[in-house]
Amino acid sequence: MPRGALSAIGAAAVLSIALTSCSSSSGPVTSTGATGKSGGALVVGVTSDPDTLFPWKATQFTAVNVLQNIYGTLTEFDKDLNVVPGLAESWQTSEDGKKLTLTLRKGVTFGDGSAFDSKDVKASLEKIMDEKTAAVARASLASVKSVEAPDESTVVLELTGPDAALPANLATVNMAMLSSDDTEEKLNATPNGTGPFTLGKRVPSQSLTLARNDKYWGAEKPKVGSVEFRVIPDESSIVSAMQSGNVQLAVFNDPLVAQTAQGGGTITVTKTPQLSYHALQLNAQHGDLKDVNVRLAIQCAIDRKQVLDTAALGEGEVTGPITAPAFKSDPAQRPCPSRDLAKAAEYLGKAGKSGGVTVKAIVSQGEYATSVNEAQNLKAQLAEAKITLDLEVLESGAFVDRWVAADFDAAVALNGGRPDPDGSYARYFTSKGNLNKVAGYSSPELDKLFAEGKATTDPAARKAIYEKVSAELEANAPWIWLFTSYTYTGTTSNVSGFVPMVSGSLQYLRTTSVA
Amino acid sequence: MRRILANRAVRRVASTIGTLFGVAVFVFVMLRAIPGDQITAGLGTEAAALTPAQRVALEQYYGLDQSPVTQFFSWLGNMLTGNFGYSARSQQGVLEMTLHSLPVTFELAVFSIVLALLLGVPLGMLSASRTNSPRDAFGQVVSLAGLSVPAFLLATTLLSIFAASFGFNPNGQGFATLAEDPLLNLQQMFLPALVLGFGIAAPILRTTRTAVLEVRSEDFVRTARAKGVPPRRLQVRHVLGNALVPIVTMTGLQFGYLLGGAVVVEQIFSVPGVGRQVLLGIQQKEYAVVQSTVLVIALAFVLVNLLTDMLYRIIDPRVRAS
Secondary structure: OOHHHHHHHHHHHHHHHHHHHHOOOOOOOEEOOOOOOOOOEEEEEEOOOOOOOOHHHOOOHHHHHHHHOOOOOOEEEOOOOOEEEOOEEEEEEOOOOOEEEEEEOOOOEOOOOOEOOHHHHHHHHHHHHOHHHOOOOHHHHOOEEEEEEEEOOEEEEEEOOOOOOHHHHOOOHHHOOOOOOOOHHHHHHOOOOOOOEEEEEEEOOOEEEEEEOOOOOOOOOOOOOEEEEEEOOOHHHHHHHHHOOOOOEEEEOOHHHHHHHHHOOOEEEEEEEEEEEEEEEEOOOOHHHHOHHHHHHHHHOOOHHHHHHHHHOOOEEEOOOOOOHHHOOOHHHOOOOOOOHHHHHHHHHHOOOOOOEEEEEEEEEOOOOOHHHHHHHHHHHHHOOOEEEEEEEEEHHHHHHHHHOOOOOEEEEEEOOOOOHHHHHHHHHOOOOOOHHHHOOOOHHHHHHHHHHHHOOOHHHHHHHHHHHHHHHHHHOOEEEEEEEEEEEEEEOOEEOOOOOOOOOOHHHHHOEEO | OHHHHHOHHHHHHHHHHHHHHHHHHHHHHHHHHOOOOHHHHHHHHHHHHOOHHHHHHHHHHHOOOOOHHHHHHHHHHHHHOOOOOEEOOOOEEHHHHHHHHHHHHHHHHHHHHHHHHHHHHHHHHHHHHOOOOHHHHHHHHHHHHHHHOOHHHHHHHHHHHHHHHHOOOHHHHOOOOOOOOHHHHHHHHHHHHHHHHHHHHHHHHHHHHHHHHHHHOOHHHHHHHHOOOOHHHHHHHHHHHHHHHHHHHHHHHHHHHHHOOOHHHHHHOOOOOHHHHHHHHHHOOOHHHHHHHHHHHHHHHHHHHHHHHHHHHHHOHHHHHO
């Protein structure tokens, strides 16, 4: 080989090392606090880093879970999804239900050391209600007319009418209480909340480390000194990282990955049923689906257990509309609790469509693991009832675009459930709901029932109302509810104290310890 | 004017600028052809719940209220002044992001190419040394495996075996650059470079085999042999030396592709290179991130091609003479 060629290769190698060395760190580091405090460091494996650090706009799994550990909310959920005090020590509803008075916890401070008081609550709620903020939880405050702060530790919400779901709505991180001095721009770079942790260090796309907030108001301080959310884009690679001891905790969605994790013997996998539910959403405003009989025919032609078994390894439970434990629907109460092709044919006959119908369904590829398998099983089952399900498999961005525009006959979807049924469904199935366009169905009866549910505070009476909501939804089949699946929390043997929640929340990182 | 254009260097620069402009327009148009925008990418199906006023506020925030032409020229103008745009997701400038990810990809590309050459060239020569023999069959099998085993399969298998059986998984520790921790960095680069190198070794092996066979049949080789040049010297100095041009072409081409980022391998081994940067940009519809990074990749590709052309002049006197 000529000497020149060798020197050229040598030069390239030197250039490589020089270029690489220029990168003195693997990314800019945002550091606002010390990490590696006493109590050990917990590493959580996640497939992506947060897409935003602003709590009012966070909807992505990692973002919500990171921010939930940094920010505080007026109310909180306990492990059974009961609403418990958070930054508000207590709250009282006036007799006519039109006033909610919250008494705030004293001595709470933000991460930057400033005091939390009613001024911050008023500013936060008013900004969330302001359309210009584009906060995702704005609609949850639709019943709030005004917010007053008569003294430092009291906040009074004047309501347009009784709203029994409001305390639960205040518990999500999208309702986080921010300091009245902070702006979105500032918080995107330097989060400042009242939660159990503060932001320690962030290397974009690689890791985000939380440091224990020693001034946290809760009786029980976080056990670990720091929690690092380490980005490992592939779930199988997270399993490998846990096997080699580099990651101690991770939440998996794919049942196959969970099986692999458990198979190795070094990882304990706990499965938790989820509030989110798989459904075949029908658009009752489109074509043949306008006829309730066609929708009921679809409902009767589907064996939900078969969908669950073929698409998700049987890992889940057949469900009715409401998945919240306190209000759970009984799937046995639906018009066709098990598959009934004769009844499906009868419904098609009533609709004058004995020859069959064709429905176009959108399916997302990549949004969640089981979508395409579910769609294919549904297609096969419906074909036996002369219902042709034309599948249009779309990249997840394209799916969201069509879904948001309600541009579909049917959609195979995984929807997030909420602890309160009003939060889950009023936005879809009331005539003024902000997602009613997508749901494509409402009725005066449902409007009335949801209004009653909101105005009733007695838990037993509310449960009875939402049972009627559930029955009304099943009887009109705007959607076909299929099943709920599990999430799988993998922990290594040195981790204890973590409590997985049905909402998928990682709020119990604060009680987790690493030996 | 004609004399200026006649200058090869000027022509080359002009065609490079043209190519890069074409890439810029193409990426810009393609990105906007993908359904959805930064709002739906960030909020997912929750975007359906936005009121019109909320949507307008978000469009202003992300600069989506500007016309596409304005967006294009303001981005291109900013690029020329060194402002590559800003990533709201990462809370940092795209230039800064690229200055961190490009060296990582460059290092991975160099390691992969070195491994590919170490595997491909000797095996190619071995194959060519006796055609249709068992050693040739061995070379062919290796090259077929390199071409047909998908990178994701090899990567996942290697990772699982090393992690589960030996507890060896440096890639699970959080990425370290060469400057931060050279030993850990080299460990983290080893498996991804091996996977990529194995895939690239195949075309290099095949090219080497064909080129060596072609050169070996030429008169000067016979003459050299007749003059008593020792076999090893003959193989390396005369045969391989003259077979280098196609091998360098193939290597340069593969190196250029590697600079575009090996998305799948970077994902599996959590290597924060440009491939992942572009992928995340596309997923989040962060237009500036994708446009600027792709343009930088295109520039790198052009430079590698230029470097390859220059290498021809070093290794082949005939090119120099022409």
